[in-house]
Amino acid sequence: MVVHLIRKLQNYAPLSEEERSALQDLSNRRQRVLNSRDDVIAQGERPGFVNLVLEGFACRYKILPDGRRQILSFFIPGDLCDLHNEVLGVMDHSIGAISPLRIAQIGSDEIEAVMTRFPRLSRAFWWNELVGEAITREWLANLGQRTGAERVAHLLCETFVRMRAIGLVDAAGACPFPITQADLSDALGISIVHTNRMLQDLRAEGLIVLKGRALQVDDLGALMRLANFEPSYLHLRRHDGEEAGDPAEMHRETTA
Amino acid sequence: MVVHLIRKLQNYAPLSEEERSALQDLSNRRQRVLNSRDDVIAQGERPGFVNLVLEGFACRYKILPDGRRQILSFFIPGDLCDLHNEVLGVMDHSIGAISPLRIAQIGSDEIEAVMTRFPRLSRAFWWNELVGEAITREWLANLGQRTGAERVAHLLCETFVRMRAIGLVDAAGACPFPITQADLSDALGISIVHTNRMLQDLRAEGLIVLKGRALQVDDLGALMRLANFEPSYLHLRRHDGEEAGDPAEMHRETTA
DNA sequence: CGAGGAGTTGATACATCTCAAAAAATGTGG
DNA sequence: CCACATTTTTTGAGATGTATCAACTCCTCG
Known part of the structure; x- marks a missing residue:
C-alpha cells in the first residue's frame, strides 16, 4: 500500500493529488513478493532498484566475518530502502524479509524523474x-548506553510510534508485529533468552501484550519512561506520547 | 588542510586541478578554531553551515534524557559534517571537539554551487x-555483536586505516590519536575501566603502542584478525591490511 | 496429527560494571 | 622552569547483568 508512504511523507509536507498519484504509479509498475527470511538483496550484490515496502516487515542486516548477525534497521510498510545506494556500488549489508513481504521495485531513473518533476516530493x-539516519543513530545510542530492559522497551516504543504514524495501529492500541524474539535479539545485541525475560517483565508490569505476531501497548507513557524514549528523533508531527492517543485520528487521511 | 579531504575523495575518483582548487577555496573563506570539548554545534540548534575538519578530531554525540553520552562517530581531518542536515531543521545530536580543532565553515549555497559546477565532485x-553511513552501520554491528576487546580493536583498526588513507600515518606506523579512554568508552558502550583493561591487553600482546595522544600499530594484521575487522565497508582503494604498509606511498599526492 | 519453529524455564559461568583510590600525565600561572 | 591543580590512566576487589547450555512446552501450519 503506497498509502503508508504517503502518510509518512506528509509528516514533512502535505502532498498534492498529483504527487500522490505519481507515488501510486511508481509502486504499481513492478512488484515482488517474498517469503519470510528471503533476501531482497544480499551483501555483495549491486543494488538495481529502490525498494518500497508495501506489505510486511523487512530488515537491513549485516553478517560479521565469523557469522554473527546484526540487524541494522527494520523496514515497515511505506519504507523506502536504498534511495542512493547505487553510488557505493556493492552492498555492504543485506536486506531480508522478516515476514511475508510485498515490495515495489522502482528504477533509479523512475525515482529521478519523479523527483525532478516534483521538487517538494524530492x-x-x-x-x-x-x-x-537519525533512527540509526538512536539505535547506536540504544546499543551503547541502554540496559537490556531499556533496549527492548525502546525498540517497542519506536516501532509502535512508527506504525501509528502510518495508520497501522488499531483502535485497541495494537499493531502487527511479525518480529521474532530471535530477530529482536539480533537487533538489540542481547541473547534470545535475555530478550525473552525482558519481554516477560514488560508483560508482568502490564505495559504490553505481545503475542500472535501482534503488539498491543497498554501504557505507552510508562513504556516510554522505562526506555528513556524521546520521540523527537523520528521527526514526526505528534510528539506527545501521552496515552496511545485517539487511533481514529490516524484514519483521517484518504485511504488512497 | 584541505589536502586530507582531497586525498579521501580521490579514493572515489581522481580530481582535476580545477576541482582541487575549488575545494581549497571553499575551505579558506571562513574558518573557526575551537578548544577540546567545545561544541561545534549542539543538539537543538539549527545547522547553518557544512563543517569541514581541517585539523584535529571531533565527534558526533548524543546525550540521552538521563545524561548518558553516546559518541556516534569520530571526525578526522578531511571529514565533512552535515552535508544535508539542514533538511531536518533541528540537530538531534551534537558535534564537539575531541582535541583542539580547526574547521572551515562552508555555506550550503557555496557547496551547492561547487556541486553544480563540478558533477564529479558532487x-x-x-x-x-x-x-x-556505512561506518555508522559497522559501529552498530560493533556495539551489538562484538565483545569489549573486539570493539576496542575494531575502532583502533578503523581509525588507523582512515588516518592512513589521508596520509596521516608516519613511517613508523604511528598517527595522532587524541581520543581519551573516556571518549573511547562512550563510543564503544563499555566502561572506562574495561576500556583501559582491553587496551592494556592489546599492548601486552605487542599489537599497539598507545600513549601521548598517538597510536602506533605494530601488527595491523593481528589487530584486524582479533577485531574481525573487514575494511571493505570503508570503500577505500587499498583493502590489503597485510602489514601497516609502506607509508611513503601515502605521500605520492601533491601536498596541495 | 505430526514436525519444525518459536517461546519459555532453570541453573551455572563469566564478561563487564561499579566503587574507590593511587599513580601518572598534562596544563597553568608565577 | 618549577609547583600546583586538573585530567587521564591505572589498579584492586566485589557486585551483577547477561550469556550459555540444555531441556521442555507451545504454537502454527501443512
Whole structure:
C-alpha cells in the first residue's frame, strides 16, 4: 500500500493529488513478493532498484566475518530502502524479509524523474532518508548506553510510534508485529533468552501484550519512561506520547 | 588542510586541478578554531553551515534524557559534517571537539554551487556521505555483536586505516590519536575501566603502542584478525591490511 | 496429527560494571 | 622552569547483568 508512504511523507509536507498519484504509479509498475527470511538483496550484490515496502516487515542486516548477525534497521510498510545506494556500488549489508513481504521495485531513473518533476516530493524523500539516519543513530545510542530492559522497551516504543504514524495501529492500541524474539535479539545485541525475560517483565508490569505476531501497548507513557524514549528523533508531527492517543485520528487521511 | 579531504575523495575518483582548487577555496573563506570539548554545534540548534575538519578530531554525540553520552562517530581531518542536515531543521545530536580543532565553515549555497559546477565532485561528496553511513552501520554491528576487546580493536583498526588513507600515518606506523579512554568508552558502550583493561591487553600482546595522544600499530594484521575487522565497508582503494604498509606511498599526492 | 519453529524455564559461568583510590600525565600561572 | 591543580590512566576487589547450555512446552501450519 503506497498509502503508508504517503502518510509518512506528509509528516514533512502535505502532498498534492498529483504527487500522490505519481507515488501510486511508481509502486504499481513492478512488484515482488517474498517469503519470510528471503533476501531482497544480499551483501555483495549491486543494488538495481529502490525498494518500497508495501506489505510486511523487512530488515537491513549485516553478517560479521565469523557469522554473527546484526540487524541494522527494520523496514515497515511505506519504507523506502536504498534511495542512493547505487553510488557505493556493492552492498555492504543485506536486506531480508522478516515476514511475508510485498515490495515495489522502482528504477533509479523512475525515482529521478519523479523527483525532478516534483521538487517538494524530492525534498520529502530527502527528509525521509535523513530520518532513517537519525533512527540509526538512536539505535547506536540504544546499543551503547541502554540496559537490556531499556533496549527492548525502546525498540517497542519506536516501532509502535512508527506504525501509528502510518495508520497501522488499531483502535485497541495494537499493531502487527511479525518480529521474532530471535530477530529482536539480533537487533538489540542481547541473547534470545535475555530478550525473552525482558519481554516477560514488560508483560508482568502490564505495559504490553505481545503475542500472535501482534503488539498491543497498554501504557505507552510508562513504556516510554522505562526506555528513556524521546520521540523527537523520528521527526514526526505528534510528539506527545501521552496515552496511545485517539487511533481514529490516524484514519483521517484518504485511504488512497 | 584541505589536502586530507582531497586525498579521501580521490579514493572515489581522481580530481582535476580545477576541482582541487575549488575545494581549497571553499575551505579558506571562513574558518573557526575551537578548544577540546567545545561544541561545534549542539543538539537543538539549527545547522547553518557544512563543517569541514581541517585539523584535529571531533565527534558526533548524543546525550540521552538521563545524561548518558553516546559518541556516534569520530571526525578526522578531511571529514565533512552535515552535508544535508539542514533538511531536518533541528540537530538531534551534537558535534564537539575531541582535541583542539580547526574547521572551515562552508555555506550550503557555496557547496551547492561547487556541486553544480563540478558533477564529479558532487558524486564524490555523495560517495563520502554514503561511506559515512556505512561506518555508522559497522559501529552498530560493533556495539551489538562484538565483545569489549573486539570493539576496542575494531575502532583502533578503523581509525588507523582512515588516518592512513589521508596520509596521516608516519613511517613508523604511528598517527595522532587524541581520543581519551573516556571518549573511547562512550563510543564503544563499555566502561572506562574495561576500556583501559582491553587496551592494556592489546599492548601486552605487542599489537599497539598507545600513549601521548598517538597510536602506533605494530601488527595491523593481528589487530584486524582479533577485531574481525573487514575494511571493505570503508570503500577505500587499498583493502590489503597485510602489514601497516609502506607509508611513503601515502605521500605520492601533491601536498596541495 | 505430526514436525519444525518459536517461546519459555532453570541453573551455572563469566564478561563487564561499579566503587574507590593511587599513580601518572598534562596544563597553568608565577 | 618549577609547583600546583586538573585530567587521564591505572589498579584492586566485589557486585551483577547477561550469556550459555540444555531441556521442555507451545504454537502454527501443512
